[in-house]
Structures are given as structure tokens and as C-alpha cells.
Amino acid sequence: MSSDAHAIEGHAPATTGTFVAVWIGLVAITGLEVFLAYEELRPALMLGILVGLSFVKAGLIMSWFMHLKFERFQLVLWLIPAIIFCICMMMIFFFPDSLRLLQMRPH
Amino acid sequence: MGSKKLGMWLFIVSDSLTFSALLIAYSYSRLSNPTWPRPFAISPAIIFSTTMTVVLLASSLTMVMGVAAAHKGNRAATVKWMIATMAGGLLFVALHLREWIHLIGEGYTPGANPEGVPLFGAVFFGVTGLHMTHVLIGVIYLGIVATGFGRGKFSAEDVEVNGLYWHFVDLVWMFVFPLVYLMSVPLK
Numbered sequence: 205m206s207s208d209a210h211a212i213e214g215h216a217p218a219t220t221g222t223f224v225a226v227w228i229g230l231v232a233i234t235g236l237e238v239f240l241a242y243e244e245l246r247p248a249l250m251l252g253i254l255v256g257l258s259f260v261k262a263g264l265i266m267s268w269f270m271h272l273k274f275e276r277f278q279l280v281l282w283l284i285p286a287i288i289f290c291i292c293m294m295m296i297f298f299f300p301d302s303l304r305l306l307q308m309r310p311h
Numbered sequence: 312m313g314s315k316k317l318g319m320w321l322f323i324v325s326d327s328l329t330f331s332a333l334l335i336a337y338s339y340s341r342l343s344n345p346t347w348p349r350p351f352a353i354s355p356a357i358i359f360s361t362t363m364t365v366v367l368l369a370s371s372l373t374m375v376m377g378v379a380a381a382h383k384g385n386r387a388a389t390v391k392w393m394i395a396t397m398a399g400g401l402l403f404v405a406l407h408l409r410e411w412i413h414l415i416g417e418g419y420t421p422g423a424n425p426e427g428v429p430l431f432g433a434v435f436f437g438v439t440g441l442h443m444t445h446v447l448i449g450v451i452y453l454g455i456v457a458t459g460f461g462r463g464k465f466s467a468e469d470v471e472v473n474g475l476y477w478h479f480v481d482l483v484w485m486f487v488f489p490l491v492y493l494m495s496v497p498l499k
């Protein structure tokens with residue numbers, strides 16, 4: 205691998221200011237999550253919102269802190285679809301039972 | 312891409328599936344139990360866990376600074392940033408243990424709790440315990456790499472690979488905190 209290519213892969217051209225801005229964004233989303241926890245939403249809706257916000261935070265961490273944004277795109281194609289596929293398989297097998305149990309609960 | 316970095320990414324993928332399985336199983340249990348315990352009052356649990364989250368995020372920031380310093384060849388600054396990251400990790404563990412001791416004192420153990428859903432303790436201590444183990448391993452890993460990098464035995468790539476692990480530990484907590492803590496705050 206040439207030194208130029210190595211400089212592009214994984215060596216973030218981002219500045220300290222960018223990293224601090226990402227960190228502030230992550231802390232702000234955490235604050236929003238804590239606020240939402242006290243809004244007494246339905247558990248399923250709350251779970252969906254919190255998981256969605258967590259994925260936003262995970263995306264920020266992976267893109268900027270783990271430098272995935274600056275890696276070769278092939279790495280993203282290797283990693284992300286595989287993880288999403290496995291997680292979707294788990295969701296497909298676990299959640300229908302969970303939701304069915306809610307409907308079967310005596311009123 | 313170097314083999315070390317690729318190896319760490321593959322480890323991260325496999326470990327993320329371990330945590331995914333645990334958290335999905337937890338979510339399943341949480342949604343299907345209307346009487347799920349809600350022991351995490353704003354004080355001390357939510358204040359503590361939010362502080363822990365900010366501490367872990369701050370340690371990720373110091374780690375990314377350490378990686379940047381390593382790539383610039385600044386060994387002294389790299390070691391300082393890595394020591395700061397270790398301090399963040401240790402503070403996180405200390406706060407977490409404090410939270411565990413508080414819960415155990417209130418009768419919440421891995422096998423039982425006053426609210427009568429034993430699964431809660433198993434899931435809570437299982438998920439957070441596995442994560443805390445990762446943090447402790449990360450602190451040891453940071454210590455080894457910082458020492459080696461300071462003595463010139465390790466390269467900037469080693470610091471970067473170490474950083475990938477640390478950020479992954481941070482990333483996992485971004486799911487554990489809202490799902491385990493915020494989904495179990497007491498109703499008004």
C-alpha cells in the first residue's frame with residue numbers, strides 16, 4: 205500500500221473542531237433520549253424512537269470516531285449489510301412472538 | 312488496509328452480533344412483560360447512567376485525539392490522550408459499580424427482585440456486566456498499547472486498532488443506556 209493511500213484510509217482529515225462538534229451532537233442526542241424517557245409514551249413506540257436515536261449515535265461514532273467515513277467503500281459494503289442482515293433475522297424471529305403475546309394478554 | 316485493522320473490524324462485527332442478540336432478547340422480554348420492573352429513578356440511577364454515558368463519550372473523544380496524535384508521530388501526546396481515555400474508562404466502571412451496589416442494596420439481584428420479574432435482574436446484570444467486562448478489557452488493552460507506543464514498540468496503526476475497540480465499547484453503550492435504563496424509569 206502506498207503511503208498516499210494509507211494517508212487516505214483511516215487517517216481522518218477531520219479537525220479537532222469536527223470531533224468536538226460530533227461529541228456535542230452525541231451528548232445532545234443523549235439529552236433528548238433522557239427527556240423522552242419521561243414522556244410516558246407506549247413502550248413499543250418508546251423502544252422504536254430510542255433504537256432509532258441509538259442508530260443515529262452509532263452512525264456518528266462509526267463514521268467519525270471509527271473513521272469509517274474515510275475508509276475504502278468496500279469495507280462498508282463488507283461490514284454493514286452483513287450486520288443489518290443478521291440483526292434483521294433476529295428481529296424477524298424474536299418480535300412476532302413478543303407482539304403476539306401483547307395481543308393475547310387478558311384485558 | 313492492514314491485517315490488524317481488518318481483524319479488529321471482523322471482531323467488532325462478531326461482538327456486535329453478541330450484543331445485538333442480548334439486546335433484542337431484552338427488548339422482547341421488556342415489551343412482552345407489562346409488569347416489567349422500573350427501578351431507575353431520576354436520582355441516583357438516571358443521573359448516574361447519564362453521567363456514565365457522557366464520561367464514555369468523552370473518553371471516545373480523547374481516544375480519537377490520541378489516534379490523531381499517533382498519526383502525527385507525537386508519542387508523548389498520544390500517551391497522554393490514552394491515559395485520559397483510561398481514566399474515563401475507570402471512572403465509568405467506578406460509577407457503574409456504585410450503581411450496581413445501590414441496586415443490590417434495594418434487593419435487585421441477578422436471580423430475584425422486589426417487583427417479582429426475575430428475568431429483569433438476569434438481563435440487567437447480564438447485559439451491563441458483559442459491557443463492563445469489555446470496558447475493563449479495553450482499559451487493560453489501552454494500558455498495554457500506551458506503554459508499548461511510548462517505548463516505540465507499537466506503531467500508530469496499533470493505536471488506531473486499539474481506538475476501534477474503544478469506540479466500539481462506547482457504541483454498544485449507546486444502545487444499552489436507552490434500552491436498559493431509559494425504558495425502565497418509573498411512571499409519574
